[in-house]
Amino acid sequence: MIRRLDPHALDELLRGLVQPGAAAELAILAGCLLAAWLVVRIVRGRRRPVASVWFGDRIVDGVLFPILALAFAYGARLALEGVLKPAVFRLAIPILVSLVLIRLSVRVLRAAFPNTAWVRTAERSISWVAWIGVVLWVTGISPLMLDAMNDVRWKVGTGEVTLRNVVEGTVTAGVMLVVTLWISGAIERKLLAKTGSDLSMRKIAASVVRALLLFVGLLLALSAVGIDLTALSVLGGAIGVGLGFGLQKIAANYVSGFVILAERSLRIGDMVKVDGFEGRITDIRTRYTVIRSLGGRESIVPNETLITQRVENSSLADPRVLIQTAVQVAYGSDVRKLQPMLVAAMRSEPRVIADPGPAVQLAEFAADGMNLVVQFWIRDPENGQGNVKSEVNLAVLEVLNRENVEIPYPQRVVHARVSMEKDPERQLPGPVPSAGDGSGPGGRAATGPT
Numbered sequence: 001m002i003r004r005l006d007p008h009a010l011d012e013l014l015r016g017l018v019q020p021g022a023a024a025e026l027a028i029l030a031g032c033l034l035a036a037w038l039v040v041r042i043v044r045g046r047r048r049p050v051a052s053v054w055f056g057d058r059i060v061d062g063v064l065f066p067i068l069a070l071a072f073a074y075g076a077r078l079a080l081e082g083v084l085k086p087a088v089f090r091l092a093i094p095i096l097v098s099l100v101l102i103r104l105s106v107r108v109l110r111a112a113f114p115n116t117a118w119v120r121t122a123e124r125s126i127s128w129v130a131w132i133g134v135v136l137w138v139t140g141i142s143p144l145m146l147d148a149m150n151d152v153r154w155k156v157g158t159g160e161v162t163l164r165n166v167v168e169g170t171v172t173a174g175v176m177l178v179v180t181l182w183i184s185g186a187i188e189r190k191l192l193a194k195t196g197s198d199l200s201m202r203k204i205a206a207s208v209v210r211a212l213l214l215f216v217g218l219l220l221a222l223s224a225v226g227i228d229l230t231a232l233s234v235l236g237g238a239i240g241v242g243l244g245f246g247l248q249k250i251a252a253n254y255v256s257g258f259v260i261l262a263e264r265s266l267r268i269g270d271m272v273k274v275d276g277f278e279g280r281i282t283d284i285r286t287r288y289t290v291i292r293s294l295g296g297r298e299s300i301v302p303n304e305t306l307i308t309q310r311v312e313n314s315s316l317a318d319p320r321v322l323i324q325t326a327v328q329v330a331y332g333s334d335v336r337k338l339q340p341m342l343v344a345a346m347r348s349e350p351r352v353i354a355d356p357g358p359a360v361q362l363a364e365f366a367a368d369g370m371n372l373v374v375q376f377w378i379r380d381p382e383n384g385q386g387n388v389k390s391e392v393n394l395a396v397l398e399v400l401n402r403e404n405v406e407i408p409y410p411q412r413v414v415h416a417r418v419s420m421e422k423d424p425e426r427q428l429p430g431p432v433p434s435a436g437d438g439s440g441p442g443g444r445a446a447t448g449p450t
Contacts, residue, residue, distance in 0.1 A: 016087025025088035028080070032072035040065050053107040053182060063103045070096040094137050098130040101175070108182045173220075180217030184210040203261055203268065207286055249304070250287070256303035257286040266306060266313065271321075271381045273312035274301055280382050294384045314381050320353065321381040323389055327396055328369040330406035335362055335370065338405065342374060345395040351388045352376045369408035 016022065037059060044055045056062030073096060077089040105126045109119050136142040152163035188206035260266050261284060270281050272291060279293035289306060291299045314321050329338070339360045346358035358376035365371075374396060378388055400407065 016085060017091070019085075019087065021084045022088050025080070025084060025086065028076050029073060029088055029092055032076055033069050035072055036065050036068035039068055053104075053111055053185075056103075056107065061103065063100070063107055066096055066099040066103055070100060091138060094134045098134045102127050102130050104182075105174075105178050108178045108185070111185050112181045176220050177214075177217050180213050184213040187213075203284060207258070207261070211286075249302075252304045253287045253302050256307040257284065257289075260284060260289070260303060260306060266311065267315075269315070269382070271314040271319075273314075274299070274306065275309070277301075278312075294382075319381065320356075320377050320379050321385065322375060322377055323385055323392075324373060324375040325389055325393055325396075326363070327372050327374060327393075327400070328366065328408060329372060329400070330369050330408045333370065333405050335372070338372075338399070338403065341399050341403065342372075342396055345399050346374070346376050346392055349376075349388065349391050349395060351378050351380065351383070352392065353379050368410055 040055065040059050040062070043064070044059065052062060054062050054064045056065075059065060070093065073089060073092055077086050077093065080086065080089075106123045109122055113119050133142070136145060146164055149163040149167060153160050155161075187209050191202045191206045191209070266272065266281060266284070266289070268281050268284060272279070272281060274291065277291060277293065277299045279291040279297075279299065281289060282292045282298075283290040284303075287303060289301050289303060291301060293299070329335070342360045343358050346352050347354065352358055353376075356377050358374070361373045361375070363371045363373045374392065376392060378385070399405075
């Protein structure tokens with residue numbers, strides 16, 4: 001049976017919109033929208049959740065408002081069924097249904113994939129498809145299009161698939177995947193928001209739950225499209241071959257991510273050094289790990305690299321870190337007297353811990369002076385090491401200045417030769433030092449550097 005477009009349906013709708021009863025419908029619809037806004041405002045309270053799927057940023061841009069408005073409007077239409085001939089509600093209900101789908105898709109995609117460029121394109125595409133569907137439904141063209149798509153069919157294996165099955169299945173699959181992302185995101189936030197347990201274990205639990213829900217959602221979506229799930233056995237074999245050859249690196253990164261989270265050899269918050277890059281682990285994803293340096297730079301390291309290469313972890317067994325600096329003092333300085341003074345100066349710094357305590361050691365006798373190694377321990381390397389090293393160096397410098405201890409510098413002796421042909425009367429009994437004769441402890445000049 002071939003349907004034909006009824007030209008009187010759209011005319012009847014337009015005439016109904018200019019009837020006196022349409023004003024009453026508009027007033028009732030406005031009351032439904034106001035009631036939905038009040039309910040959402042009361043449920044949300046004074047707090048303003050950020051990136052909330054239910055409430056949005058301004059109440060009306062969340063999912064709960066169009067759902068309540070649709071429910072109130074549909075209830076009002078049923079109540080006015082025998083009193084008024086619906087015209088406004090006939091137009092408003094499809095619009096509210098479309099708004100629910102748009103808000104749900106947009107909010108879930110923004111929460112699941114934040115700061116992603118393609119989400120904006122997906123939002124516009126979903127909005128265009130939804131509003132075109134409303135126009136086709138209101139004008140009565142959608143039944144004709146569905147019948148026409150039902151006539152377009154082709155064989156897939158032993159069965160037949162129509163264009164209508166593909167379109168309806170694609171829409172259903174999209175809704176299922178969005179709902180699956182929503183549920184998995186809510187479960188992940190609940191798991192990661194808990195306190196009192198290891199963050200890495202909660203992260204791996206959230207990743208497993210998300211993967212399982214997405215897998216179930218994908219199976220339901222494929223079933224809704226009309227694809228026989230028994231054919232997935234062949235697809236699974238093909239995917240296995242692809243993983244074995246072309247996708248082995250990606251698969252290795254995913255497996256390595258679960259191994260890292262399960263073994264807890266690297267945890268979120270640890271200070272690590274990988275391939276010359278040092279920083280704090282801020283996130284461990286299924287494919288890569290994010291390391292943020294104290295300077296603000298971030299490094300994305302594949303998980304396979306963390307498994308196969310050497311990684312320096314400053315927080316694995318003991319968060320204490322040894323920091324060393326060096327200073328040179330002139331020969332003749334009383335090193336035994338200086339040692340307790342320098343140790344006391346280091347102990348005065350708040351971040352220098354007492355156990356193990358700071359120490360000062362005489363490392364070697366150099367050409368220009370005696371090299372002292374100043375070492376101390378800190379417990380919070382994530383707060384930076386260069387800043388505390390600078391404070392300790394300043395404290396050491398204050399002690400040396402207060403005790404009038406000289407910090408030597410390299411000395412050089414210059415020998416001058418004068419040609420006897422130009423000045424035969426000038427005698428050069430020996431080398432003439434220009435910056436000192438090199439005498440004194442450590443070969444230091446008497447008159448200063450050159």
